Amino acid sequence: MRLEANRIGFRYGNDPWLLKDVHFAIEPGEVVGLTGASGRGKTTFCRILAGFEQPLEGEITLGGKRIQNKGIHPVQLVLQHPEKAVNPRWKMQKVLNESGQPDPELLTLLGIKQSWLSRWPNELSGGELQRFCVARALSSNPRFLIADEMTTMLDAITQAQIWQAVLETAEKRNMGIIVVSHERKLVQRLCDRVVEL
């Protein structure tokens, strides 16, 4: 089912329009890069696609139907800073279970060690924590995953491992991926096509 943004308009409060008449579409299984200068509104647009923000104009549709904002969203967003995305008062096992029972194969693919499950978020490195955020996002079996600077803060090895796991999972499930990154080489390597916002 195609994910589509039709004539999206958005602004914060009385600020000038940040997004106006934005059209975007992605098919299942596609990997699409989303670029644009800093402050252009990429993260805001991703938040709209994932249902965290309502557009002031236009609509987001999945398979031609407006996405219902209840239950687990079919578009999952993973951001740059995993420490902001987990509840610091929950141990990792609980963080993981937030979106359903994770597949043990997926945890292995992401290099998540069993011993990490009984730790608190502040007892893990940024890279370890980000693996959990990716696992949590993928555990809900989304149709589309948005990676907004998902591996920007991580070392090359962790970055490669996470991307390999995500791409392998996407291929198996025919899941689409939107890649937001300032790293031109990464975008070129991963994406079927690139869209400028």
Ligand SMILES: Nc1ncnc2c1ncn2[C@@H]1O[C@H](COP(=O)(O)OP(=O)(O)OP(=O)(O)O)[C@@H](O)[C@H]1O
């Ligand atoms: N909650 C908010 N309230 C008001 N303004 C905001 C809010 N969030 C973002 N903005 C503003 O909206 C604009 C777009 O921000 P956004 O993070 O969407 O851009 P971006 O393209 O992702 O930028 P970058 O590449 O630097 O991450 C910026 O000028 C930002 O200051």
